[in-house]
Amino acid sequence: MLPLDYTPPGLAEAIPGAVRRRQIFYIPGYDPEGRTRYRMLFVREVSRWAKRFGLPKPRIGPATLSPDGRVQGWSVAAEPAWGAARTDYDVLLWDDLVVRDFARSRFVSAGLLVLGTLQVIVTGLMVRFYRLNWKYGNVILYPFVLLLILGLGTAFIAGLVHAHLGDGFGHSLGWPLWATVPLGLLVGLGWIKAIEALLNRVFFWQLLNDWVFNWQHGQGWRPDYAARLDAFADHVLARLAALAAEGASIDEVMLVGHSSGAMTAVEVAARVLARDPTLGTGAANFALVTLGSGLPLVALQPRATRLRAEIAALCTSHRVVWVDYQAPQDWMNFPGFNPLQELDFALGDRPATNPLIRSARFRDIISPETYHRVRWRPFRMHFQFLMANDRHGAYDFFAMTLGPQRLRERVLTPRHPSAAAPDAPAPLDPETAA
Incomplete structure (x- = not known):
């Protein structure tokens, strides 16, 4: 067992029975x-997963989009051959907010990046980020350093233009300063525009805007995002109420978030539990799964008091089972982060019930060939949380979300997805099954 594995002493008791029907609310990252x-x-990877482990291909229903464009849904039929549950999948979308960030003036985005980065450096937060995961510390500083390089390059080009058109060299044209400086800056900025495709390939704007969003959220400057959290909570409660009115028997309600969406899932879970005192008290357990979370990016900021209060409420609730999967091989999460230890909660006499912390153990579930191919591709490794395993392992995204085990039991006593089908063929070689 890796040192980062943690089971809280007050973990909620098990709810008996297999999962026959599961409702999932999935929240993507930034x-x-x-x-x-x-x-x-999902469609591509679940098909690969079934093929690799010799299971029937899941029957996936067509995707639907809600009228407001905020929820995309589909269903996965139950598969009796290995005891799979029927799963209804709602993706809670906030990509329109991200698109709006990307459409913001590049000068404004760059200015916000500089302000946010300098603040966490001056206040010492950057040191804490590096202590938790030096790789993520590098990811945070990467757009800031690249922005400085771009700025120096622009200044250098502007200086050359001024020298050749102004009074810099003997053969210069002698143009006035008021003409050469603006022209030089335009040429310098044009150089940045010319390498736009390259900047996108190295994820410069993606990581820049991602960090700016996390910093703004920590400062309480994202009312659009806060409103979306309330809308997500409304949808979850309305969906569960509709299922209850239909007489549907739901055994597990699972809220899943990946990357920045893990933080969103935490915030939505806290809101839903606060508004519905019956959720998690009946035969259906309420489960929260956070994958590759960047939670400390916001939770450690001094002004993020509401988020810390929500995390504290989840850490002492018996109505939810929260599992946080981490991966040391992933550059963009914080392996070993435990909110009970890092956020200095004053829980009093309330026992800690959450979160269960587990390593996804990418080295065990990815073949050596695949691992060596993707180990220096941070985004590809980050998305392994959502992709098919090459090998059986305690972490298996599709066994967790489609299988018959409840989340609590899967984490404490994991079993492979084909365990209910002893005559299933052996897993295919990952290289030939890809």
Whole structure:
């Protein structure tokens, strides 16, 4: 067992019985293409997963989009061959907010990046980020350093233009300063525009806007995001109420968040529990799953008092089972982060019930060939949380979300997805099954 594994002493008691029907609310991370990326990723990877482990291909229903464009849904039929549950999947979308960030003036985004980065450096937060995961510390500083390089390059080009058109060299044209400086800056900025495709390939604007969002949220400057959290909570409660009115028997309600969406899932879970005192008290357990979370980016900021209060409420609630999956191989999460230890909660005599912390153990579930191919591709490794395993392992996204085990029991006593089908063929070789 890795040192980061943690089981809280007050963990909620088990609810008996297998899962026959599960309702999932999935929240993607800070991604401008959320409404297209995750459906395609799910369909592709669940098909690979079934093929690799010799299971029947899941029957996935067509995708639907809510009238307001904020919820994309589909269903996965139960598969009796291995005891799979029927799963209804709602993706809670906030990519329109991300697209709006990307459409913001680049000068404004750059200015916000500089302010946010300098603040966490001066206040010492950057040191804490590096202590938790030096790789993520590098990811945070990466757009700031690249912005400085771009700024120096622009200044250098502007200086050359001024020298050749102004009074810099003997053969210069002798143009006045008021003409050469603006022209030089335009040429310098044009150089940045010319390498736009390269900047996108190295995720410069993605990581810049992502960090700015987290910093703004920590400062309480994202009312649009706060409103979306309330809208998500409204949808979850309305969906569960509709299922109850239909007489549907739901065994597990699961809220899943990946990357920045893990923080969103925490905030939505806290709101839902606060508004519905019956949730998690009946035969259906309420489960929260956070994958590759960047929670400390906001939770450690001094002004993020509401988020810390919500985390504290979850850490002492018996109505939710919260599992936080981490991965040391992932650059963009914080392996070993435990909110009970890092956020200095004053829980009093209330026992800690959450979160269960587990390593996804990417080294065990990815083949050596795949691992060596993706180990220096941070985004690809980050998305392994949502992709098919090459090998059986305690962490398996599709066994967790489609299988018959409740989340609490899967984490404490994991079993492979084909355990209910002893005559299923052996897993295919990951290289030939890809």
